[in-house]
Amino acid sequence: MSNPQLELVSHHLCPYVQRAVILLLEKDIPHQTIYIDLANKPDWFRQISPLGKVPLLKVGAEVLFESAVICEYLDETTPGSLHPLDPFEKAKHRAWIEFGSSILVAMANFFNAPTEEPFEQKRQELIEKFTWVERSLETPYFMGKSFSLVDAAYAPIFRYFDAFDAIADFGVFADTPKVKTWRQALEERPSIQSAFAENYSQQLLTLLRQRDSYLSMLAQQPSNPVGAD
Numbered sequence: 001m002s003n004p005q006l007e008l009v010s011h012h013l014c015p016y017v018q019r020a021v022i023l024l025l026e027k028d029i030p031h032q033t034i035y036i037d038l039a040n041k042p043d044w045f046r047q048i049s050p051l052g053k054v055p056l057l058k059v060g061a062e063v064l065f066e067s068a069v070i071c072e073y074l075d076e077t078t079p080g081s082l083h084p085l086d087p088f089e090k091a092k093h094r095a096w097i098e099f100g101s102s103i104l105v106a107m108a109n110f111f112n113a114p115t116e117e118p119f120e121q122k123r124q125e126l127i128e129k130f131t132w133v134e135r136s137l138e139t140p141y142f143m144g145k146s147f148s149l150v151d152a153a154y155a156p157i158f159r160y161f162d163a164f165d166a167i168a169d170f171g172v173f174a175d176t177p178k179v180k181t182w183r184q185a186l187e188e189r190p191s192i193q194s195a196f197a198e199n200y201s202q203q204l205l206t207l208l209r210q211r212d213s214y215l216s217m218l219a220q221q222p223s224n225p226v227g228a229d
């Protein structure tokens with residue numbers, strides 16, 4: 001039986017989509033990509049997306065949603081596995097992927113916080129979350145030498161921090177040396193380098209300038225002229 005045709009429904013800045021993009025590149029999986037405007041969702045998308053969110057993976061006539069599920073499906077249907085074989089280790093990896101999603105939510109709130117107080121709360125939350133990650137992390141990758149689905153889930157997190165670093169050093173990784181090593185190893189991985197547009201940070205900063213948030217105010221201070229036209 002021939003493999004079903006795969007189509008990734010995407011948005012160019014979505015970190016959850018980028019998890020699937022990394023898997024597709026890492027395992028060299030043939031696919032097509034359809035980009036949509038999340039501010040103006042097409043009807044066909046509303047009709048097939050139960051949560052109204054990207055990514056979706058169209059698999060022939062069927063549709064998968066949720067990035068972690070899509071990544072597992074892509075992994076299980078292609079040679080080699082990026083998940084541990086041991087059920088307990090695999091369960092732990094799933095838990096850390098879920099934790100990565102909670103980091104993405106905290107980052108969105110950091111990005112959009114309207115004033116200094118909630119911004120600082122989110123900065124502290126991010127520091128605490130990465131302290132948890134530090135305790136569970138091998139290096140250079142999450143489980144040591146082998147690249148896994150956890151690595152694909154966290155690489156988009158670090159790409160967002162590349163944009164934040166262009167504004168200021170927010171000290172999120174000041175006390176997590178293993179996380180810093182991990183971030184560096186992920187940024188050097190070819191699948192991850194190819195998954196993001198060269199001007200990804202610049203595009204994020206452009207999006208930030210459209211927000212009326214504390215971080216966008218910091219980005220536009222004269223000492224931080226990032227993303228200026």
Ligand SMILES: N[C@@H](CCC(=O)N[C@@H](CS)C(=O)NCC(=O)O)C(=O)O
Nearest residue numbers: 014015016052053054055066067068
């Ligand atoms: N839990 C979902 C989260 C996906 C998600 O939040 N996608 C955002 C874009 S980054 C989205 O589509 N938002 C549109 C909306 O909420 O209306 C996953 O892991 O796939």
